Amino acid sequence: MKQTYTLLLLLVTLLTACSDPEDQPPVLRGTVSGKVNVYNEYNEPEPAEGVTVQALVGNTTLEASVDENGNYTITNVPYGQWTYLISKPGFKQHYKKDFNLSEEKATLDFSISRAPSFYVDRAEFYVHNDDQIRANVLLSEAVPAGKEFTLVTYVGKTANVSYEDYLFNSIAGFTSTGEENVQLLPSISVDDLKTNYGFTSGDTIYFMVYPGAARLYGYWEGKEYKVEAGLNPSLAVTFTLTLP
Structure with missing residues (x-):
């Protein structure tokens, strides 16, 4: 029995060794x-x-x-x-x-x-008309008048919020007036935060704001736009707001 098994194994080995490589399907x-x-x-x-x-x-x-x-x-x-x-x-x-x-x-x-070199030096987030969240923003330097740029805000429940770990983001585009002060109007509402993201009155909201190029590149994932190019992660700054 052992000899039969050995002969079969030898036969399989010989057949494999002698097989024509051209019989293998080509790599397209x-x-x-x-x-x-x-x-x-x-x-x-x-x-x-x-x-x-x-x-x-x-x-x-x-x-x-x-x-x-x-x-x-x-x-x-x-x-x-x-x-x-x-x-x-x-x-x-x-x-x-x-x-x-x-x-x-x-x-x-x-x-x-190319990602921009400016960053958000200060930002004061507040609630407008009891629902819409806005911010008065001071840039580190004035963007030349007439030039376009974006501010991308990532929203989270912890201080670890970032473009890789967040609940949702909001992208706001601007045409510069040549001044360092801008008003940020992200698409964020108190009602939406409470209804869809589990926030309650008294909770702290964390906003990480990234300076962005006039044109951002990425892809859509459902209703969320995943930015892959045009941001400068090293210049992001985190701000907070206590939800009323």
Whole structure:
């Protein structure tokens, strides 16, 4: 019985060793190309020089640089799900996008924006007309008149609120008047906080305010916009308000 088992094992080993590699299904590969549009913090075009496009899966990284017009091409990409990272020196965040390659040629365009250098120096949050939450904001420096920018407010129940840990966010866009003082009108109401997020009178609300570029990039997840590029996390400041 032992000899029979040994002979069968030897036969299987020989058949495996002698199998033709060409009988194995080929790994399908394709080419991903596109353009990276680059903007400064005021939504104005910026040179694409220095932009790198990377395709990542597991421990494998495929990389390409863009030309002077922002065009790139990555060849010999195996079919399947890849994460794409777009980076440029001086930009605080990379734009990431998952993409499933399932054809010989695919086009994938990206846009990234530089995060602003200013921050919110002070903010006084208050309740307007017994319901709407507003804030008087002092920026660290005046944004040039006529330029656009955003303030992104993340709301939470603890001091650990951040763009990665929060209940919801509110994005407010501005056209600068050239002054450091702005009034922030986030889409936040007392009734909504109590009805949908479990707050009660006397609770402390935590607001983390991020300076944002005129154009933010990310993706929608239900009714929530997940910002991936255009924010400067290192310049965020937290403020509080006691709910009436």
